[in-house]
Amino acid sequence: MWTFLEDMKRISSVIDSEIDRILSEIEDERLREASEHILKSGGKRLRPFLVVISSQLVGGTVKDAIPGALAVELIHNFSLVHDDIMDRSKMRRGKPTVHEEFGEDMAILTGDAIFSEAFSVLSSPDGNSERVLEAIKILSRTSKILCEGQSMDISFKKRESVSEEEYLEMVKKKTGALIASSVYIGALLGGGNKTECESLWKYGENLGVAFQIRDDWLDLKGDPEKSGKPRGSDIREGSKTIITIHALSSLRGDERDKLLRALGREDISESEIQEVIRILEEAGSISYAEEKAKEFAEKAKKYLEQFEENKYRKYLEEIADFSATREM
Amino acid sequence: MWTFLEDMKRISSVIDSEIDRILSEIEDERLREASEHILKSGGKRLRPFLVVISSQLVGGTVKDAIPGALAVELIHNFSLVHDDIMDRSKMRRGKPTVHEEFGEDMAILTGDAIFSEAFSVLSSPDGNSERVLEAIKILSRTSKILCEGQSMDISFKKRESVSEEEYLEMVKKKTGALIASSVYIGALLGGGNKTECESLWKYGENLGVAFQIRDDWLDLKGDPEKSGKPRGSDIREGSKTIITIHALSSLRGDERDKLLRALGREDISESEIQEVIRILEEAGSISYAEEKAKEFAEKAKKYLEQFEENKYRKYLEEIADFSATREM
Numbered sequence: 001m002w003t004f005l006e007d008m009k010r011i012s013s014v015i016d017s018e019i020d021r022i023l024s025e026i027e028d029e030r031l032r033e034a035s036e037h038i039l040k041s042g043g044k045r046l047r048p049f050l051v052v053i054s055s056q057l058v059g060g061t062v063k064d065a066i067p068g069a070l071a072v073e074l075i076h077n078f079s080l081v082h083d084d085i086m087d088r089s090k091m092r093r094g095k096p097t098v099h100e101e102f103g104e105d106m107a108i109l110t111g112d113a114i115f116s117e118a119f120s121v122l123s124s125p126d127g128n129s130e131r132v133l134e135a136i137k138i139l140s141r142t143s144k145i146l147c148e149g150q151s152m153d154i155s156f157k158k159r160e161s162v163s164e165e166e167y168l169e170m171v172k173k174k175t176g177a178l179i180a181s182s183v184y185i186g187a188l189l190g191g192g193n194k195t196e197c198e199s200l201w202k203y204g205e206n207l208g209v210a211f212q213i214r215d216d217w218l219d220l221k222g223d224p225e226k227s228g229k230p231r232g233s234d235i236r237e238g239s240k241t242i243i244t245i246h247a248l249s250s251l252r253g254d255e256r257d258k259l260l261r262a263l264g265r266e267d268i269s270e271s272e273i274q275e276v277i278r279i280l281e282e283a284g285s286i287s288y289a290e291e292k293a294k295e296f297a298e299k300a301k302k303y304l305e306q307f308e309e310n311k312y313r314k315y316l317e318e319i320a321d322f323s324a325t326r327e328m
Numbered sequence: 329m330w331t332f333l334e335d336m337k338r339i340s341s342v343i344d345s346e347i348d349r350i351l352s353e354i355e356d357e358r359l360r361e362a363s364e365h366i367l368k369s370g371g372k373r374l375r376p377f378l379v380v381i382s383s384q385l386v387g388g389t390v391k392d393a394i395p396g397a398l399a400v401e402l403i404h405n406f407s408l409v410h411d412d413i414m415d416r417s418k419m420r421r422g423k424p425t426v427h428e429e430f431g432e433d434m435a436i437l438t439g440d441a442i443f444s445e446a447f448s449v450l451s452s453p454d455g456n457s458e459r460v461l462e463a464i465k466i467l468s469r470t471s472k473i474l475c476e477g478q479s480m481d482i483s484f485k486k487r488e489s490v491s492e493e494e495y496l497e498m499v500k501k502k503t504g505a506l507i508a509s510s511v512y513i514g515a516l517l518g519g520g521n522k523t524e525c526e527s528l529w530k531y532g533e534n535l536g537v538a539f540q541i542r543d544d545w546l547d548l549k550g551d552p553e554k555s556g557k558p559r560g561s562d563i564r565e566g567s568k569t570i571i572t573i574h575a576l577s578s579l580r581g582d583e584r585d586k587l588l589r590a591l592g593r594e595d596i597s598e599s600e601i602q603e604v605i606r607i608l609e610e611a612g613s614i615s616y617a618e619e620k621a622k623e624f625a626e627k628a629k630k631y632l633e634q635f636e637e638n639k640y641r642k643y644l645e646e647i648a649d650f651s652a653t654r655e656m
Contacts, residue, residue, distance in 0.1 A: 027476055028475075028480065030483065031476060082436050085433075108436060109410075112474075116468050117468070123465040124465055129458055129461055133451050133460060133464075134451075136451040136461075136464060137448065137451040140447035140451060141448055143443070144441050144445060147356075147359060147441040148354070148355055151437055
């Protein structure tokens, strides 16, 4: 009987060796090195794990799910590389981002090559053609949704005021959609029916939102050693998070101005970041985010109730709990 | 009985209305505007036409080919948007490039969204699932090859010397592969057999090389009014073309130095460009390119000999002739 962590490691190592194979097939040396830089930088491989468990949840096998698992991981990494360029992020997972290390041109190209590879691996399996085609349709639509979410995120940076509703819409697109596709595609490739796939989509969408809200929280309260990027990156990049949106709607006067001035200031000092965190804490915005993440995780779990109570359902529930309480 | 130009216009208008539909489904306003900027900038729609004729050549219909035709046109436009960022190109088809008009971030995102859409349209048809899956596999592999070609192109700019063989390898990847996929996918969706698809691939690869070599020629000898970009853009961007490669290998002394100094100089004047063109002409490099384009066009046509002599084969032959002699 495998445990959660053992199962996760096992899937992760299958994905790692598939990634090695993909990398070895990239002929251009710089492109291969830059792809390796992101694809082997120690990601959690959460999405592939979600694909595989969802396949198993509906009675499918690990093997059915691998092409889908690999494809969503590749789409995830492609979007990280391109988003990091747009967000001017310097560090990811404790290493320089691809554009910092290899230049912007190579980062654009690396994202594109990884993107192509996602559809390549998904279109090459032995599985049921109709289901595979449906998975490709879902994944390509999701990729477009990711772009829409990123575009919203960029436009929010330039706006003083963004509503929580707008933020949630953006996060649903930018983070929720790919996690939702992961579980949807897993169930699809594992032979699940329409209702099962759609419930899992809803589970995934809420899970993704919980993850992102916790990410907003971790940016201010997490351990930079564990996240691999400096504390307060969202403040520095001027991102609208659920925390700053809550604070901007509840603060008045001086403190609100201080927060506004801090957002998007690339040269902000560590002590100024600390001061902003104090303001956000006093406004109750940080604990608000903590609660909201839990709320979405609970909502996600509701969509699992129709499934048989087995080990895989338990895993998905644990991932929901983890999403809202994780320290990394 | 339709003629070549009438048929081309007819396909082009089907593609245009499909593109309108796709654009109307992009929710994010800026993303929609930027996508429209490139997708409706008056491209020749050559690749969709190739997909459709190839389907008809092997006995398929226009309808069979439309999803493939649209997909290759989208991949073509995605790669133009991203390549223009990397090449710092300011103008395309007589208009500012997407990154000039909407900024680099939006250009990255626009390329990504168009890329996603290509796989979305291809995975949504009513056709034969096995053939559609095979088309997706070909198109995704081709997208990766485009990235490899672009990476070679970028690295060539930094090198003083590039061999003609290396140049041809790069062009085969950067231009040949997508044209080859167009005819391959057309034949595949139209019900063609393996041999037909593979012969068409070879036709397309050589056609693509002829096109690119003629493009190198047009950059120096074409009418900037027709190309929509200033004469000598390749010199200004420091691109290695078959013309500069030929000249660098045959010129010595002063003239070679002059050419080397001109390559990649963004602020080069119109009269200096004229001087470079004179040097290239005297070295025989411009007429060399003219001949080489014709050679590849002839090679392309050879791969059509196995097909029945019908209207569609005639069209493909005419396109090959056009590729090496066109004035725009």
